[in-house]
Amino acid sequence: MELTLDMKYAPSEDVVARVIEDELIIVPLVAGIGDMEDELYTMNETGKAVWSRLDGEKTLRMIADDLAATFEAPPGIIEKDVLGLIEELVRRKIVVVR
């Protein structure tokens, strides 16, 4: 399925997201998300900003627009970042399409 900015995504129920010491930590609950049993994930600042807006209601475009306004950044760059992150998260089964 091709990823587009009109799609909506939400965190998968197969992971638990935690904020520890200001870091976002993704803890897989089921097999097949990480390459190893005890693997966790963390995200950079861009990732954290996107993750906090992934609610299954907003499209990726709405999230990108919100971020562009918040950070006063060019929408084109933000959209590229949002799509890049979501692609990684989809591949890892950390988010699901709604």
Add this chain to the structure above:
Amino acid sequence: MSYIKKLLPHEFNNWQNKRPLLGQLDIELTERCNNACLHCCINLPEDDAASRDREMNTDFVKDVLSQAAGLGCLTVRFTGGEPLLREDFAELYEFARRMGMQVILFTNACLVTPELAVLLARIPPGRVLEVSVYGMRPESYDRAVGRKGAFEEFRRGVSLLEEHRIPFIVKAALLPLWKEELAEFESWARTILHMDKMPGYSMNFNLRSRRDNAAKNATIAGLRATPEETVSMLLRNPHFLEELKQFCRKFMGSSGDRLFSCGAGHGACIDAYGKVQMCLLLKNPATVVDLREVTLKTVLTEVFPAMRESSVATNPDYLRRCARCFLKGLCEQCPAKSWMENGTLDTPVEYLCAVAHAQGRHLGLLGDNENAWDVAGSGARHSG
């Protein structure tokens, strides 16, 4: 460009100087056990009603887990006794996982059921299970754990783990009665998917951690490997000598009169009855705190740091020997072992002293008749 980064739990605990207040929580879910191992420092009978009635209930354990998660804890170790004896084990396990914690489970595997195996496959612990082994044949195993049919249960439990592809490793309590089966054990261990190194052995068994059974202590003492046997067992690992030398370069040197030069109190261990201990072994009543009276955060930020700071050795024998001994890094002497063995926090444990000296002599750090605490200028001996 990658937006997400893989991280292992221990990496997070030292990552970007952002150590959570609590990295790992240990919980002894029960002191009762389905086995009655000869060498065990903690086990009570499975049907010990007095112990069962005092155990933390489900809600209490969940509250402890919630508190731990709130302190940044990423890993909980369930141990015992045999943790699978608790009827609510599956509920507690799933609760911990859904709080975003990885679970380390110490078990003898005898009580693994098909239902539990399905749960562990559906929601993997995130860490390999650690299965203790007490023999490779029914006669020896059943004798070591004190009941008939245990070996069959153990094999059935392990088969269920294998069948459901649940990652586990094995480790062994090396009792004299099954020493002849060692090669068979190691050969089997090599066939286990997640065994990427030699199995760990316990052989310098601890005395009863609650100092509750003098007769059993005598039995345990009789089952311990001698210092020489310990060295030869350790040498079975081809990497042991080099690892030990590297370890010595980093960690040798005396600790002075500070009792808690170890990690005790930096983490927390909850006993079966809701008391917080500084480490898994230290059950001295003067060093534990009831979680019904204070929060885990208070224990970690106020109570344990104060205990660590104020605890100094006063026993002249300890000050003459342990406080000055450069083999400290090789020796398992600690307040918990001292308590189990002698009933104080600062009495040298003669057995552990002998084991450490045997290792020191094997490494060439000590002459045959030398005591490590008498060696002046010991730095040169362990830095090479």
